[in-house]
Amino acid sequence: xxxxxxxxxxxxxxxxxxxxxxxxxxxxxxxxxxxxxxxxxxxxxxxxxxxxxxxxxxxxxxxxxxxxxxxxxxxxxxxxxxxxxxxxxxxxxxxxxxxxxxxxxxxxxxxxxxxxxxxxxxxxxxxxxxxxxxxxxxxxxxxxxxxxxxxxxxxxxxxxxxxxxxxxxxxxxxxxxxxxxxxxxxxxxxxxxxxxxxxxxxxxxxxxxxxxxxxxxxxxxxxxxxxxxxxxxxxxxxxxxxxxxxxxxxxxxxxxxxxxxxxxxxxxxxxxxxxxxxxxxxxxxxxxxxxxxx
Amino acid sequence: xxxxxxxxxxxxxxxxxxxxxxxxxxxxxxxxxxxxxxxxxxxxxxxxxxxxxxxxxxxxxxxxxxxxxxxxxxxxxxxxxxxxxxxxxxxxxxxxxxxxxxxxxxxxxxxxxxxxxxxxxxxxxxxxxxxxxxxxxxxxxxxxxxxxxxxxxxxxxxxxxxxxxxxxxxxxxxxxxxxxxxxxxxxxxxxxxxxxxxxxxxxxxxxxxxxxxxxxxxxxxxxxxxxxxxxxxxxxxxxxxxxxxxxxxxxxxxxxxx
Amino acid sequence: xxxxxxxxxxxxxxxxxxxxxxxxxxxxxxxxxxxxxxxxxxxxxxxxxxxxxxxxxxxxxxxxxxxxxxxxxxxxxxxxxxxxxxxxxxxxxxxxxxxxxxxxxxxxxxxxxxxxxxxxxxxxxxxxxxxxxxxxxxxxxxxxxxxxxxxxxxxxxxxxxxxxxxxxxxxxxxxxxxxxxxxxxxxxxxxxxxxxxxxxxxxxxxxxxxxxxxxxxxxxxxxxxxxxxxxxxxxxxxxxxxxxxxxxxxxxxxxxxxxxxxxxxxxxxxxxxxxxxxxxxxxxxxxxxxxxxxxxxxxxxxxxxxxxxxxxxxxxxxxxxxxx
Numbered sequence: 067x068x069x070x071x072x073x074x075x076x077x078x079x080x081x082x083x084x085x086x087x088x089x090x091x092x093x094x095x096x097x098x099x100x101x102x103x104x105x106x107x108x109x110x111x112x113x114x115x116x117x118x119x120x121x122x123x124x125x126x127x128x129x130x131x132x133x134x135x136x137x138x139x140x141x142x143x144x145x146x147x148x149x150x151x152x153x154x155x156x157x158x159x160x161x162x163x164x165x166x167x168x169x170x171x172x173x174x175x176x177x178x179x180x181x182x183x184x185x186x187x188x189x190x191x192x193x194x195x196x197x198x199x200x201x202x203x204x205x206x207x208x209x210x211x212x213x214x215x216x217x218x219x220x221x222x223x224x225x226x227x228x229x230x231x232x233x234x235x236x237x238x239x240x241x242x243x244x245x246x247x248x249x250x251x252x253x254x255x256x257x258x259x260x261x262x263x264x265x266x267x268x269x270x271x272x273x274x275x276x277x278x279x280x281x282x283x284x285x286x287x288x289x290x291x292x293x294x295x296x297x298x299x300x301x302x303x304x305x306x307x308x309x310x311x312x313x314x315x316x317x318x319x320x321x322x323x324x325x326x327x328x329x330x331x332x333x334x335x336x337x338x339x340x341x342x343x344x345x346x347x348x349x350x351x352x353x354x355x356x357x358x359x360x
Numbered sequence: 361x362x363x364x365x366x367x368x369x370x371x372x373x374x375x376x377x378x379x380x381x382x383x384x385x386x387x388x389x390x391x392x393x394x395x396x397x398x399x400x401x402x403x404x405x406x407x408x409x410x411x412x413x414x415x416x417x418x419x420x421x422x423x424x425x426x427x428x429x430x431x432x433x434x435x436x437x438x439x440x441x442x443x444x445x446x447x448x449x450x451x452x453x454x455x456x457x458x459x460x461x462x463x464x465x466x467x468x469x470x471x472x473x474x475x476x477x478x479x480x481x482x483x484x485x486x487x488x489x490x491x492x493x494x495x496x497x498x499x500x501x502x503x504x505x506x507x508x509x510x511x512x513x514x515x516x517x518x519x520x521x522x523x524x525x526x527x528x529x530x531x532x533x534x535x536x537x538x539x540x541x542x543x544x545x546x547x548x549x550x551x552x553x554x555x556x557x558x559x560x561x562x563x564x565x566x567x568x569x570x571x572x573x574x575x576x577x578x579x580x581x582x583x584x585x586x587x588x589x590x591x592x593x594x595x596x597x598x599x600x601x602x603x604x605x606x607x608x609x610x611x612x613x614x615x616x617x618x
Numbered sequence: 619x620x621x622x623x624x625x626x627x628x629x630x631x632x633x634x635x636x637x638x639x640x641x642x643x644x645x646x647x648x649x650x651x652x653x654x655x656x657x658x659x660x661x662x663x664x665x666x667x668x669x670x671x672x673x674x675x676x677x678x679x680x681x682x683x684x685x686x687x688x689x690x691x692x693x694x695x696x697x698x699x700x701x702x703x704x705x706x707x708x709x710x711x712x713x714x715x716x717x718x719x720x721x722x723x724x725x726x727x728x729x730x731x732x733x734x735x736x737x738x739x740x741x742x743x744x745x746x747x748x749x750x751x752x753x754x755x756x757x758x759x760x761x762x763x764x765x766x767x768x769x770x771x772x773x774x775x776x777x778x779x780x781x782x783x784x785x786x787x788x789x790x791x792x793x794x795x796x797x798x799x800x801x802x803x804x805x806x807x808x809x810x811x812x813x814x815x816x817x818x819x820x821x822x823x824x825x826x827x828x829x830x831x832x833x834x835x836x837x838x839x840x841x842x843x844x845x846x847x848x849x850x851x852x853x854x855x856x857x858x859x860x861x862x863x864x865x866x867x868x869x870x871x872x873x874x875x876x877x878x879x880x881x882x883x884x885x886x887x888x889x890x891x892x893x894x895x896x897x898x899x900x901x902x903x904x905x906x907x908x909x910x911x912x913x914x915x916x917x918x919x920x921x922x923x924x925x926x927x928x929x930x931x932x933x934x935x936x937x938x939x940x941x942x
Contacts, residue, residue, distance in 0.1 A: 106729045106732065108732075155909060158913045159912065159913060162912070162913070162916055164673055164809065164916070165673070165675075165729075166669060166673055166674075166675050166869075166873075167869065167912045167916045168912075169675050169729075169732065170865055170866070170869050170908070170912055171908075171909050171912040171913065173862050173865065174866075174905040174906075174908040174909045174912070175905070175909060177859075177862075177901060177905045178901075178902050178905045178906060178909075181898075181901045181902050181905070182902060185898055185899075185902075291858075292740075295733075295736060295737060295740065298733050298736075299733075299737070302730070302733065306728075331748075333744065333747075333748045334744065334748070336740065336744065337741055337744065340734075340737040340740075340741060343733075343734070343737070344722055344734065344737075347722040347723060347726070347730060347734070348721075348722045351725075351726050411817060413813070432816075432821075433816045433817060434816045434817075434819050434820055434821045434822065435819075437816070437817055437818060437819035438819040442817065442818070443817050445813075445814065445817075449811045449813055449814035450810075450811065450814065451806060451807045451810035451811055451814070451815075452810055452811075453806060453809075453810055453874070454803065454806060454807075454810070458803055461800065461803060462800075462803050462804060462807040462815065462818055462820070463818045464800075465800055465803070465804045465807075465818065465819070465820050466818070466819040466820065468800055472796075472801055472828060475799060475800075475801070476792065476795060476796070479795075482795075482799065485800075486799065486800065489800060525814075525818065526817075526818075528818075529818055529819055
C-alpha cells in the first residue's frame with residue numbers, strides 16, 4: 067500500500083485514467099488502420115516516436131515555435147507523412163497473398179523510421195523544457211498538468227472522430243471501405259484514396275500521442291515501445307475493431323496497471339496489461355464490446 | 361431407403377435477419393438431392409449450417425442418425441461429410457496431387473512423433489496417400505495434371521479438383537455448392553457424368569445449383585426454398601409443375617408442356 | 619538406397635566438408651559468425667513451421683530462445699544437472715511454451731499470436747532482468763557448462779562449433795522430414811485456405827498449436843546451444859528486434875522450404891558483417907531492401923534460384939540431347 071500513502075488516491079486515479087486514454091488513443095489508431103486495410107500496423111510505435119521527435123526536436127527546439135504552433139505543425143506534418151507511407155508501402159502491401167508478408171513490411175518500415183530518427187535527431191534522449199511539466203493544486207491534491215491535458219484532449223479527439231465518421235461524407239466513405247472494399251469500390255468510392263486518408267488520420271493521431279508522451283517520458287527511439295504494446299492489449303480487451311471498445315479497454319488497463327503497483331513490485335507493472343489480455347483471450351476472446359459482423 | 365441427413369426445424373438468424381427459417385428436410389441414402397431457390401434464399405447458409413461453419417440459432421441437424429448440431433466442422437467432416445465450395449477454395453501454393461493428398465490427412469493415422477521416429481512406416485503411409493490421391497485424380501479425369509501448381513490450372517479443372525479432394529476423405533455424403541457455375545456446356549456435361557458416376561458408386565449427393573438443366577437432369581429429389589423457408593419438395597416433374605415454385609423462381613419456361 | 623538418394627547424400631556431405639574446411643581456415647572473428655549462423659539456422663527452421671508453413675506471425679522467437687537458454691543455464695549451473703540431461707529438458711520447455719502460449723492465441727482467428735508472442739518476449743526479458751537471484755539480473759549469468767561428446771571436450775568457443783554442427787544437421791533432417799510430409803502439407807493447407815482444410819477434417823487449432831510447439835522446441839534447443847556456446851547470458855541481448863530478424867531470414871530466403879530457410883539465415887547473419895562500411899545507413903538500407911522484396915518478390919529468393927537451376931538443367935539436358 068506504499069504507493070497510495072505517497073500518492074493521493076485522486077492523483078492515483080488521474081494517472082491511471084490519463085495513461086488509459088493514451089492506450090485508448092493508440093488502440094483507436096490501430097483500429098483505424100486495421101479496419102481500413104486489414105493490416106496490423108507494426109510501424110505505429112515508430113509513428114508515435116516520429117511525432118514526438120518532430121514536435122520536440124524540430125518544431126519546439128530547433129525552430130523555437132511556441133507549443134501550440136508546434137502541435138499544429140506536428141499534426142500537419144504527420145498527416146502528410148501518413149499519405150506518403152500509405153502510398154508507397156501500405157497500399158502495395160495490402161494486396162499481398164499472405165498477411166505475414168504485409169506484417170513483415172510494416173515491421174521493416176518501423177525500423178527505417180526509427181533508424182532515420184536516430185540519425186536525424188541523434189541518439190541521446192532529450193525533453194522539451196517547460197512543456198506541461200508542472201502540477202496544479204486542487205484542494206489537497208497535486209495533479210500533473212499533462213495528465214489533465216491528456217484526459218481533456220483525448221475526450222475531444224474521441225468525440226470529434228465519432229462526429230467525423232457519422233456525419234461527413236469522407237468519414238462515411240472510410241467506414242464503407244473498412245466494411246467491404248469491393249462493394250465500396252462498386253459504389254464509386256476511391257478505395258485507395260480513402261485508405262490514404264485513413265492512414266493520414268491515424269498518423270496524425272500518432273503525432274498527438276507522441277506529443278502527449280513528451281512530458282511523461284524523455285524523447286527517445288524506445289519511448290513508445292511499451293505503450294504501443296499496451297495499446298494493442300487495450301484493443302483486445304475492449305474488443306478489437308470497435309472504437310468504444312478501444313476506449314473502455316484503454317482506461318481499464320490504465321487503471322488496473324496503476325492499482326497493480328499496489329500488489330506487485332513496480333518492475334512488473336508492464337506485465338499487468340499483458341496478463342489482463344491473456345485472461346480475456348481465454349475467457350472472453352471477443353472483448354468487452356463485441357463487434358457486430360454484417 | 362434410410363435417411364442419411366436430416367434437418368429438423370433448422371433456423372439461422374444473423375442479427376435481425378432470418379436467413380434460414382424453420383427448415384426441415386431429409387436426404388435419403390444413395391440419392392441425389394438438390395436444394396434450389398432464388399439468389400439470397402439461404403442455400404449456401406444451409407450448407408454452412410449442415411457443415412457446422414456457423415452455429416444454428418434453433419433446430420437440429422442429424423447425420424447418419426447422430427446429432428451433429430454445434431459440432432466443429434472438422435469433426436463433421438471426419439464423420440463422412442465432404443464438400444466443395446461455391447467460390448473455389450484450393451491450396452494455391454501446392455500442386456494438384458498435394459491438394460488431393462491434404463484431403464486424406466485424417467485417413468493417415470500416424471501422429472507427428474511416431475511419423476518422425478518410424479521412418480519406414482511413415483514412408484509407406486505417404487505412399488498409400490499418394491497412390492490413393494492418384495486414383496482419385498484418375499477417377500475425376502485429371503491424372504495428367506497431378507504435378508501442376510493449382511494456381512496455373514484453368515477454372516473448370518479447379519472445380520473438378522475440388523471434387524477429387526472431397527472424395528479423398530472417403531465421404532458418405534458430398535455437399536456440392538453450385539458445382540456447375542461458370543462451366544461451359546462441354547465441361548458441364550462432363551461434370552454431370554462425373555456426379556452420376558460418384559452417385560452410382562454409392563455416395564449420396566446434396567447439391568445447390570442454379571443451372572436448371574443440371575438439376576432437373578440428375579436430381580432424384582428437389583427442395584425449393586425462398587426467403588429461408590421451404591416452399592416445395594418433390595421430384596423434378598412435380599417441382600416443374602408446382603405453381604408456387606413457378607411463381608417464385610422458375611418462371612413459365614420450365615413448365616412441362618402436356 | 620537408389621542412385622538419386624546416394625547423389626543427394628553425397629551432395630550434403632560435400633557441403634558439410636566444405637563448411638568445416640572453411641571454418642578451420644577462417645580467423646576467430648569469422649568463426650564466431652559461423653557459430654552464430656548455426657543456431658540461427660536452427661531457430662529459423664523452427665520459425666518456419668509456424669510462420670512459414672502455417673502462416674501465423676510469431677514474434678516471440680527471441681523469448682523462446684531466452685527461456686531455453688536461461689533454463690539450460692540454471693539447470694546446469696544452479697541445479698548441477700549434466701548438460702545432456704539439461705539439453706533434453708528443452709523438449710519440455712518448448713512443449714510448455716507451445717501449450718501455454720499457443721492455446722489462448724491460436725484458438726482464435728486473426729493476429730493474436732503476433733501480439734501475445736511480443737508480450738511473451740518482453741515478459742521473459744523482464745523476468746530475466748528482475749529475478750536476480752535466479753538469473754543474475756542485468757549483471758548476467760555466467761559460467762554455463764558446455765556439452766561434451768564422449769571424449770571430445772570443447773575447450774573454447776570455436777571447438778563448440780562441431781557440437782553445434784551435429785545438432786544443426788539433426789535439426790535440418792527433422793525439419794526436412796516434417797516439411798515434406800503430410801504434416802507440412804496440412805500446415806500449408808491451413809495457411810492457404812483454412813476453411814477448406816477444416817472441411818477436409820483437419821483440426822486447425824490443434825495443428826496450429828502443434829506447429830507453434832515445434833517452433834518453441836526448436837527455439838529452446840537453439841537457446842541451450844547458444845547458452846553453451848557463449849557461456850554467458852545477458853537480458854539486453856533478447857529484444858524484439860532479434861525476433862524480427864528471424865522473420866527477415868524466413869522471408870528473404872523463401873518461406874516454407876528448408877533450403878530457403880538456410881539461405882535466409884546465411885544472408886541475414888553474414889550481411890551485417892559484409893556491409894560494415896555502410897555504418898549508420900546499414901539498417902535503413904537493409905530494411906528498405908526487405909520492404910521492396912516483400913512487395914516485389916514475396917516468395918523469397920529460394921524459389922527464384924530453384925527455377926533458375928531447373929531451367930539451367932533443362933537447357934543442359936537439351937544440349938546433351940542435341941550432341942548425342
